[in-house]
Amino acid sequence: MKNIYEYLKNLKEEKKLKECELLIVNDDKQAQIASDIVSFLGFKPFTLADFRANFGDDLLSFSTELQDITKALNEYYSYKKQDKILIAPIRTASFPMPKDKCFDSFEISFADTLNLEELKTKLYNWGYYFVDIVTSEAEVSIRGDILDICPLGSETGYRISLFDDEVESIREFDIEDQKSSKEEIESFKITPAFLALEESALEEINEQIQSVESDAFIKDIHSLGFWYLGELGEYLPQKLNSYVTLEALDELEEVYVFEDKRVAKEKFLTLPQVRRAKNYQEVAPANIKEFLTFHEDKKVTIISSSEAKVKSFDLELSNSNINYIFENYIINLVGNDEVIISLNKEIKKRRKKRVRLVLDELQEGDFVVHETHGIGQYRGIEPVVVMGAKRDFVIVMYAGDDKLLIPVENIDLIDRYVADGNSYAVVDKLGKGSFAKLKEKVKDKLFAIANDIIKLAAARELVNGIKINTEKQVLANFQNSAGFEYTKDQTRSVREIFEDLSSGRVMDRLLSGDVGFGKTEVAMNAILATVLEGHQAIFVCPTTLLASQHFHGMRKRFEEFGIRMAKLDGKSTAKEKNEVKKSLEEGSLDLVVGTHSLLGVKTKDLALVVIDEEHKFGVKQKEKLKELREDVHIFSMSATPIPRTLNLALSKLKGMSSLLTPPRERLGVRTYVKEYSDKLIKEIILREKRRGGQLFYVHNNIASIEAKKADIEEIVPNIKIEIIHSKVKPKDAEEIIEKFDNKEFDILLATSIVESGLHLPNANSIIIDGADRFGIADLHQLRGRVGRSDKEGFCYYVVEDKKKITNDAIKRLVALESNSYLGSGTALAHQDLEIRGGGNIIGEAQSGHIKQIGYGLYLKMLEDALASLSGETKEEAKTVDIKLAISAFISSDYIVEDRVRLELYRRLSKCHSKQEVYEIEEEMEDRFGKPDIPTKQFLELIIIKILALSQGIKTISSYEMNITFVKSDETKETIKSPSKDDDDIIETTLKFLNKKG
Structure with missing residues (x-):
């Protein structure tokens, strides 16, 4: 500086x-x-x-x-x-x-005449991506007479509505939820997303790209254009x-x-x-007011983002000796004749907004779970003509080629099947009733689990907790000495824990957040507050490696506070174990970090138990920890996010905190999609070795993993490799990982078992073999294994032969490479991980049940069990069978993209009020223009369904002009429509239901 x-x-x-x-x-x-x-x-x-x-x-x-x-x-x-x-x-x-001639811009204004074909060509030449839904800058979507675009550098999108070829209106829209503002704007500017190239220049660059040898997965202007600018x-x-x-x-x-x-x-x-500065020094004064008194004879400039900030530093705005500049600059210098001090803190880089709209990623062939019929295979949406009228049905295949047709208005009855990465779904038989029996069996188990959770929470509520003073200045100093600024989530979580500890109630709080997001830092605040009050704390981890990592990290952080701490795990000798246990009982130790060796230890004044990766401990082990002392505070940590609904159900019984933002110094992971070649593998391994790092190599097949090891050793001789998978004994696996952590070998060759729970900051490259065979959540989670330190991580999704994989798989992978899958891949992966996180809370013992019915349904049933045992009455979900002879579906002429139609079908099927349907209709009109007749009729069909459900009607059917309503008590009522035309049948049905309602 x-x-x-x-x-x-x-x-x-x-x-x-x-x-x-x-x-x-x-x-x-x-x-x-x-x-x-x-x-x-x-x-x-x-x-x-x-x-x-x-x-x-x-x-x-x-x-x-x-x-x-x-x-x-x-x-x-x-x-x-x-x-x-x-x-x-x-x-x-x-x-x-x-060069400067590669840049340009143009405006689109109200009442302009647009030639759509020319505009499409221009935007393509300028490097814009054409997508279904615009979710980030440099993307464009054209749907009939609606054009959405987010110019490079813009935080909002622009929605142009055309009347024929004339710009009828321009409005800004939010790329998070796709809704546009009511106010129209006059015009907006479009700049190139790559370069403003003429057709001929683009062709020239493309020719060069096609002629070069490259391992780029798709050779185009986006992936290689910058290298071949030539004369430009x-x-x-x-x-x-x-x-x-x-x-x-x-x-x-x-x-x-x-x-x-x-x-x-x-x-x-x-x-x-x-050259180096001769007359200036950088400064970081602790007390600015006092610092300025030593430099009164110099010209003083204070930089601040606001006047309020100046006042907070107790500085006089009226002081004529100080020149105030209100900007966001950060300059802190003292020279021979001037002083410049900034009151601003470093501004965090703007993170990309996470899209809230998750497009339905159901692919044909994916497994789904139907609440009544169990696990089947999704085969798409097909139009079916019933009684002369056309309707869309979801097709699900079951064992023995049995086919289930589900009306799209009831699509909420199915959910994607999610289990753990290694589970393969077993398709159920239709109509056997076996799934209903299975659900009952799981329900009984869940009631037992929910009952235990509630009983435990109730018992702890009756006990007075150890009150801990969390107001001490030393705790604030501890946070300031972290060497980094806490994220907003960390600050909030520390506050929530401190409120629990000082409340006089017994704390039982769960903190969820990815590895490297700073959970341990949060836990250390609780430990320090506890120890400073003269009490003891223990920190329990599932493995000796984690115990060792945490012990060394904490010893460094707690150095200046004189905390007496020790480690107790499977590697401790019998003599060491006895010494630690004795010291804990006598009270000469404040903190012990260890594995389940800590279960059942005796303590003198234990006040806090911290459990890391709590889902790795069985229920009985956790109970044993809670039995150490009935008024002890429990703080658990988990590395997977928790679904919002389960979070709500559990938060009535225990405190829930979450860390969703990564630390500022964490770099993103560079992701590449590549076709397999020995040369490529050699280059990746040697590149990581050159920078002193190690690698993960994921090969998800135990049968051929030894052969893979031999292949790698042949490609890169003298490389040290160890293998780990689910059949390796836990004790051996732990030893291997410890050796890896100590840098005793270069490559950890593993199945997807490495997906979570490891923090190995020196391993910063990961190769995922056969990436097209992994789910999006697994790929996203595996990528998270690297880039955990301040070193940049590299992730390589490798496929055997790109000619043999589907277009969808290519799209998925390439979009993960640029960190988004047409806007919703990361959100979807996060959704999957949330569901798994919910499964983790209940513990691995339940994985058998989860595999049988899928995580989604399992958690839904757990939420219901918790709600009913907590005295909340939850109505049994009802359905209505609508057999009206009307053509009602979201037409593909109106919305071309299947995945967008599927997403709207799902959202509409989950509507519980007419108002929700009207809001979605308004949004559809905004995004896609006026709905056509079949689409309009489908929206009215959803309103019919909502009204019928509220009135206890289970079937509505029509024959010719007769419309029959059957209630759940089997009473019937038939009315007549003026004609058998669609619009008359809909209008008559709605009139009848509205009158009854």
């Missing part, structure tokens, strides 16, 4: 700052500092992203950086004043960048007056990034260098 500030300030004073057109820094952190300084000195900065690709890489996994570069260069070239400076990290500056590219350091920082030149050591060492040196070593 100090060298950049001093250098640019001198240039400004010499009136030479305009000559600095390009400032080359070492990374994006330094780029942000430089950007603040350039702004502070009164110039306009434009910052390029840190582009850490190697020449020829598949760029789909660098799409965010490329979009940021396109956006910044577009703004830089279209800004016509002279006071601008471009800032680029050295790796970005080492590649040819698109130029090296910025050769074009602009450039200055380079010394820190950036240090980066040249990582030479393999650049095409060749000589070119890199020529490019950068000859540039004017930003």
Whole structure:
């Protein structure tokens, strides 16, 4: 910071700052500092992203950086004043960048005439992705006379409604829930998502792409275009007056990034260098007011994002000796004649919004669970003509080729079958009643579990808890000394725990959050508060490896607080075990970290038990921990998210907290989809070895895993590999993982058993063999094994032969590569993981039942059991059989994409009130235009279903002009329609139901 500030300030004073057109820094952190300084000195900065690709890489996994570069260069070239400076990290500056003629923009305004075909071609040439639903920038969707687009750099989408070829209205819409605002706008601007290319230039680049040898999964402009700009590219350091920082030149050591060492040196070593600062020092004063008293003779500038922040630091806004600047800059420097202090904290990078709308990902051939008939195989939606009228039905196949047709208005009766990654569904037999018996058996078990949960919660409610003072300043100091800023979720979870501990009630709280999201940091707050009050705490983990990791981590964090702590696990000798147990009983130890060896220990003054990965412990083991002392506080942690509904059911009985945001320093995982080749595997392994790391290799077949090990050893001789899978004894598996953690071998070859519960920060590359055979949630979870430290993680989804996998599988994988599956893959994966997380709460002993009926139904039944035992009355779900001779379906002319229609069918089938249906109808009209007749009639059919359910009607049927209603008590009523036309039958039915209602 100090060298950049001093250098640019001198240039400004010499009136030479305009000559600095390009400032080359070492990374994006330094780029942000430089950007603040350039702004502070009164110039306009434009910052390029840190582009850490190697020449020829598949760029789909660098799409965010490329979009940021396109956006910044577009703004830089279209800004016509002279006071601008471009800032680029050295790796970005080492590649040819698109020339200014590659950038452009155009506006779409109200009442414009649009040629749709020309517009489509232009947007394609400009690098826009055509998708079903627009969920992020650089995407476009055209549906009849509705055009949705989210231009690059925009946080909102724009919805254009056309009347023939004229722009009838333009409105902004929210890419999270797809709803548009009521206000219309005059116009908006579209800039290129990649480059503003002419047809001929695009063809030229495409020709080159097709002629090169590349392991990119799909060779197109998005994955490889940037490398083949040819005449359209130029090296910025050769074009602009450039200055380079010394820190950036240090980066040249990582030479393999650049095409060749000589070119890199020529490019950068000859540039004017930003030398080390002579007159400035960086400062971080603890007490700003006091600090300023030592520098009263200097010019003082205070930077703050708001006046309120100035007041919070007890500084006088009226002080004429201080120059206040209200901006978000972070500059903290002291020089010979000036002081600059910023009150701002680093702003977190804007995270991409998670799409709330989860598109239905049911693929033909997927397994589903029907509440009554059990597990079947989904075969799509088919139109069927019944009594001369056309309706859509969901087709589900059962054993013996039996087919179940479910009217789409009742699609809520089926759910995707989710079990654990290794389970394969067994299809049920239709009409045998065996599924109903199975459900009853599971229901009895669930009632027993729910009963235990409730009894335990009730018993603990009656006991007074140990009251712990959580207001001490030392606890706030502990949080500040973490070396990082707590996420919002961590802060909230600590507050919730402190409220429990100081309430006088016994705490029983569960914290869920992915590994590496900072659960242990939250737990350490509770431990410290407990120990400072003179009580003892124990921390229990399922494995010796985790116990060892936690012990070393805590010892480091608690160093300055004088906490007496020890470790107790399977590796402790008999002598060590006895010593620890004796010290715990005598009270000379404050904290013990260990495995189930801690079960049944005697303590002098135990107040807190922390259980890590609580689902790995059986119910009996957990009870044993709770029996240590009846008023002990229990704090459990789990690495999988909990479904919202189960969260609500359980939160009445125990405290629930969750960590959903990753720490700021956590980098995203670079994801690549590749076709298998020995050369590729060798390159991945050696690349990770070069940076001193280790790898996971996932091969999900125990029968051929030894052969796979031999293959890898042949490809990369002298590599050390160990194997782990479900048939390896737990004790041996633990030893292998401990060796891996100690860096005794290079590759952990495993089945998908490595999916969760491991924190091995030195393993930062993962190869997933046969990736097309995994579910989206498994791929998402496996990818989460790497990138857990401050090192970037690499994930490779490898398929055997891309010609043999379906288009859908290719779409899924390629979209995971650029981190989204047409907007909903990550959300869907998260949904699956939530469901599994719910299964984890109940414990692994239940996995047999879960496999038989699927997680979704299992959890639904558990929620019902908890609700009914808690005294909540839940009505039995009723259904109505509608056999009206009307054509009612969401037509494919109105909504082309099957998955979007399926998602709307599901949402409509779950509506409980007319109002909900009207809201969805309004949304459909907004997104797709006015519904056609069959679609309109389907919406009316849903309203008929809702009204009939509320009146206890179980069947509605029509024959000719007669409409018959049968109630659940078998009473019948028949009415007549003026004609047998669809609209008359619907109108008569609705009139009758509304009158009765």
